[in-house]
Amino acid sequence: MMDKNKYDYLIVGSGLFGATFAYFARKAGKRCLVIDKRSHLGGNVYCEQIPFPLGEGKGEACINVHKYGAHIFHTNNKEVWDFVNSLVEFNRYTNSPVANYKGELYNLPFNMNTFCQLWPDVHTPAEAKAKIAEQVNEAVMVINQQRQVKGLPLLTPSPSGEGWGEAFNLEEQALCLVGKDIFEKLIKEYTEKQWGRDCKDLPAFIIKRLPVRFVFDNNYFNDRYQGIPIGGYNVLINKLLEGVDTKTDCDFFAQSSIINQQSAITQANWRSIAKCLVYTGPIDEYFNYRLGRLDWRTVTFKTRVEDTPNYQGNAVINYTSHDEPYTRVIEHKHFEMFGQQVYDCPKTVISEEYPAEFNTSPTGGGRVGAEPYYPVNDDKNNALVAQYRALAHQQGILFPEDLNGCLTGETNGRGLEGRGEALFGGRLAEYKYYDMAPIIEQVMKLWLS
Numbered sequence: 276m277m278d279k280n281k282y283d284y285l286i287v288g289s290g291l292f293g294a295t296f297a298y299f300a301r302k303a304g305k306r307c308l309v310i311d312k313r314s315h316l317g318g319n320v321y322c323e324q325i326p327f328p329l330g331e332g333k334g335e336a337c338i339n340v341h342k343y344g345a346h347i348f349h350t351n352n353k354e355v356w357d358f359v360n361s362l363v364e365f366n367r368y369t370n371s372p373v374a375n376y377k378g379e380l381y382n383l384p385f386n387m388n389t390f391c392q393l394w395p396d397v398h399t400p401a402e403a404k405a406k407i408a409e410q411v412n413e414a415v416m417v418i419n420q421q422r423q424v425k426g427l428p429l430l431t432p433s434p435s436g437e438g439w440g441e442a443f444n445l446e447e448q449a450l451c452l453v454g455k456d457i458f459e460k461l462i463k464e465y466t467e468k469q470w471g472r473d474c475k476d477l478p479a480f481i482i483k484r485l486p487v488r489f490v491f492d493n494n495y496f497n498d499r500y501q502g503i504p505i506g507g508y509n510v511l512i513n514k515l516l517e518g519v520d521t522k523t524d525c526d527f528f529a530q531s532s533i534i535n536q537q538s539a540i541t542q543a544n545w546r547s548i549a550k551c552l553v554y555t556g557p558i559d560e561y562f563n564y565r566l567g568r569l570d571w572r573t574v575t576f577k578t579r580v581e582d583t584p585n586y587q588g589n590a591v592i593n594y595t596s597h598d599e600p601y602t603r604v605i606e607h608k609h610f611e612m613f614g615q616q617v618y619d620c621p622k623t624v625i626s627e628e629y630p631a632e633f634n635t636s637p638t639g640g641g642r643v644g645a646e647p648y649y650p651v652n653d654d655k656n657n658a659l660v661a662q663y664r665a666l667a668h669q670q671g672i673l674f675p676e677d678l679n680g681c682l683t684g685e686t687n688g689r690g691l692e693g694r695g696e697a698l699f700g701g702r703l704a705e706y707k708y709y710d711m712a713p714i715i716e717q718v719m720k721l722w723l724s
């Protein structure tokens with residue numbers, strides 16, 4: 276017999292939203308059970324640990340393989356940074372990816388290093404600015420010639436004086452922002468591999484801005500704080516879930532015919548064990564896709580051990596031409612090993628990343644082993660998710676913004692209870708791309724503001 280009052284919250288999903296929620300709920304005296312359909316905790320930040328012997332009498336070193344894609348923590352929010360560092364110390368990793376275009380290497384993000392590598396006659400910020408402006412003007416001329424032939428409205432300078440009028444597709448948008456050389460060598464084919472479509476057939480909104488820096492600075496993020504938890508993300512997740520009951524290999528939507536009735540916790544029976552639900556799985560799946568299926572992009576990884584201590588000299592290399600079918604190669608040890616440590620560990624682990632469509636329909640063919648990663652926030656999918664949110668609201672389900680702040684405190688001392696039976700949160704339930712820090716910040720706001 277299940278005990279209805281055993282838990283205050285059943286939390287579906289042990290990713291950063293679920294785990295952070297469980298952490299603060301436990302601190303507030305709530306009893307939580309976190310379930311996950313995967314065989315491990317941590318959601319997409321989970322790392323597989325691969326040990327390598329270091330040599331006679333020197334023990335072993337572990338390489339943390341980012342199983343669901345490279346994750347670099349970055350934030351401007353000191354409270355979030357202090358919070359995660361109170362659980363596990365973060366290292367000094369700074370993301371500075373390199374692009375490989377047909378064997379030519381360029382620093383990213385676009386900065387003075389990139390411009391000097393692209394154009395040998397460019398040495399100063401003023402020369403780089405002039406070169407980009409010249410290339411943008413040339414590109415706009417070509418676009419307007421093509422538009423004229425088709426009888427389409429011409430691009431004109433925007434009223435603000437910055438940039439050009441409405442781009443019809445991603446290619447036009449990128450050309451108007453950075454011109455031909457950067458677009459062709461560093462954006463076009465990479466983006467086509469990412470989305471599986473020609474840049475002319477992709478909507479302009481995908482690239483709103485293309486930050487260009489006129490300083491020699493390869494630090495990808497502008498945020499004040501960044502790093503990787505020392506020992507890997509599993510340490511962070513284990514700290515968040517310390518003292519919380521957890522259960523893996525437990526699918527909330529498992530059919531009763533294939534589960535062990537005694538131990539399964541599902542959509543059909545969760546009320547017999549907990550008072551409230553915190554759900555971080557896909558919103559359309561919760562409603563059994565009754566309004567239709569949301570589209571996602573996914574990435575598959577080919578991971579292998581290389582018999583060398585240093586395969587590519589950097590954690591992240593982007594392959595920006597169609598010559599290679601993958602978009603990036605990740606060398607995981609560089610997230611956590613620096614200097615001599617790289618060479619002390621005689622082998623290395625690399626992952627090639629292959630973007631693909633994720634199709635959840637039974638006939639879609641993309642489901643096996645694939646994970647929904649990036650929401651496709653076009654008009655069709657945004658309209659569908661709005662309908663699902665309305666349906667959720669009709670059933671009394673809340674989203675973080677509905678709670679407008681705290682679940683604790685003098686006047687609202689009851690937690691989720693009394694406000695709604697269920698809370699949807701995280702990237703799958705909101706159908707929204709979130710970095711890690713904003714997910715933690717959102718949960719901190721619920722419990723601490």
Ligand SMILES: Cc1cc2nc3c(=O)[nH]c(=O)nc-3n(C[C@H](O)[C@H](O)[C@H](O)COP(=O)(O)OP(=O)(O)OC[C@H]3O[C@@H](n4cnc5c(N)ncnc54)[C@H](O)[C@@H]3O)c2cc1C
Nearest residue numbers: 288290291292312318319344346347527556701702710711
């Ligand atoms: C490829 C990739 C790279 C990224 N890189 C970065 C980065 O460098 N920096 C950064 O800040 N952010 C990055 N992110 C974003 C980061 O992964 C997310 O912010 C974070 O994972 C969100 O946590 P979450 O809990 O919402 O989702 P998730 O981590 O996906 O957790 C959801 C959990 O719910 C479980 N679940 C789903 N359905 C069920 C069910 N029916 N029953 C039981 N359990 C279920 C899933 O198994 C999963 O464990 C990246 C994302 C991707 C996809």
